[in-house]
Amino acid sequence: MSLDGFLSRKKAILVALNSDTPDKSPKGYVDEPLLPLIVLINTHADYVTTSSCSGRICTYLEGLDEGATENCEEGDSNISTNEGEEEEPKGFDENTSLAAVEASKRAKGGQWLYVSHDPVELPVDQEEGPSSRWIIDTLFGPEAHRVITMEEQQQQKHAQQIKTLGMARSQLVYFKFEPMILHIEASTPTSAKQFLNHSLFSGYRNSGILPSAKRTMLAIRSTLKLDAPIAYIPHPTTSAPSSSSSSSTTSSSSDPIYLMVSLTYLRVLIELSNDKFHANVDQMGRFERRLTEHLVGGANSSAQGGVKQGDQGAWEDKDARRERKKREGLERAAAAAAERARKAEEEQEEEQEEEPTPET
Template sequence: MATPTFNNFDSEKKRVLEDKEDASRKGSIDAPVIELVKYINKQEDYYTTSSCSGRIIVFSENTQTGKEGTLWLLTSHETVSIDNVLSILKDRDIPISCYTYYKFEPFVLHVSCRTLEHAQAILRIAVSSGFKNSGISVSKKNKMILSVRSTQTLQSPVAFDGKLIVTEQYLCHLVKISNEKLEDNFQRIERFYKLVREVCIPTEPPPPIKPNCLNNSHSLLKVQEKKKERVDDDTSNHDYLESIDQLFH
């Protein structure tokens, strides 16, 4: 059986990378993943289509209009303080009938791949790096998009009509947990970037990535040690990888 291949890969990659307009609300690549995105885009068989390094957000959403009435109160790609969050919740004028949510969103990356084999190679890396919710989608034209993502999302309503509906102690726990998740998120990105460099053929010596904006140093596993270790201690993860192989071979 022939391997699925996206025939217009090269022309589509050129078009996407030459498009200077960033469609995200922020309008630019997040600083913690700039080197990772640049490195992938330099590879012959891959290019990125969207990314987010992970963030902590506070937003209000109208119960009737939904996302159309969303008011963004805080967006941070670094850890936040309880004082900052409380100040935002208490000092901003929130429209009536709006719930305010505190949310942590983990790293997400979408990569277009030339063939299914190329997508599978990065999928294995993503899963072994801790992004166990990753997967591959294939369009009718055989366009293969690898989604790198995890299950670390955290969300909780914290206010309604501009008034807190939780205690400050509860908010403190939310801030603490989300900050810990963000630090762990950056460590996973670091592992992922290291393993990607081992699989992809570099066009030039890749620069080290420093995704942790908190200036915490995280040691990377040696290549030799990584090869000797199991991909994951979780047997369900092992079964997942086997099922992927059976599905596409």
């Protein structure tokens, strides 16, 4: 890994960030809540951010088209499809394992139905319950007209309830809350390790150094994620509640989307995600303060001959902890040996005092 290569890549990234050209994310620009943190990190000589997301609530429809691929990480993602002729979507054999089903779905394209980088605004004048369709309109966006609620399914005549296993093998819609994620390139493995320790100390427990032969990359992630299936589109091989399009032999963009949870449960998911949004913002603030104090502050102090570069403050890495434990162990062993010698000396003095004085 070359330092010159890191410096040239960092320069190119900073030029792109300061330009008016949209980036590769769906929004085309950096999330505003992340700007102070990104500026702080990129100011340091050893780091540069490569992608980011401040956090989002979204609903995602799995893809089944063979000609489409999903490029979906925990940050902002792009969904690309190949133009041209595509194979018809296929169902799964009855004996197909759920692991194989999930792997197949992840390898094919999908559709974002709703994405928000802010908490969902709950309308105070809307009623809660089966009649409250605003949740469907919000979470399913342009496909809201295809959604059939559980209450509507129960009202359908001659409805056939699909088995749970059939739902799992169907085309699923997921409700997701995804917290802040940062991808960062470090100049050296040592600097990456230092940044990782600050991240873990700030609560980003899912963070780690990514394996790469050419770069030293970090992914900074927390455990605030929420991911739940909420609806499905049956495959032709599964039975589903009867509808005007259920006789079709293949799924299409006009097939119904069947909710597998109640509207009340969807509202609970939204409220939980809004709470996680606030926790996510608070965690970002703590992270920014720690980096300012220990990372940038330490670098500036070392340049002035103050705090030594690499001082860890309230935290210590694995090597420092090992050295401290070794030093403390030696100190305890030395203290124990001194105590044993002292006791032996005292016992010897007592024995001498107890010996009778010989008569003359």
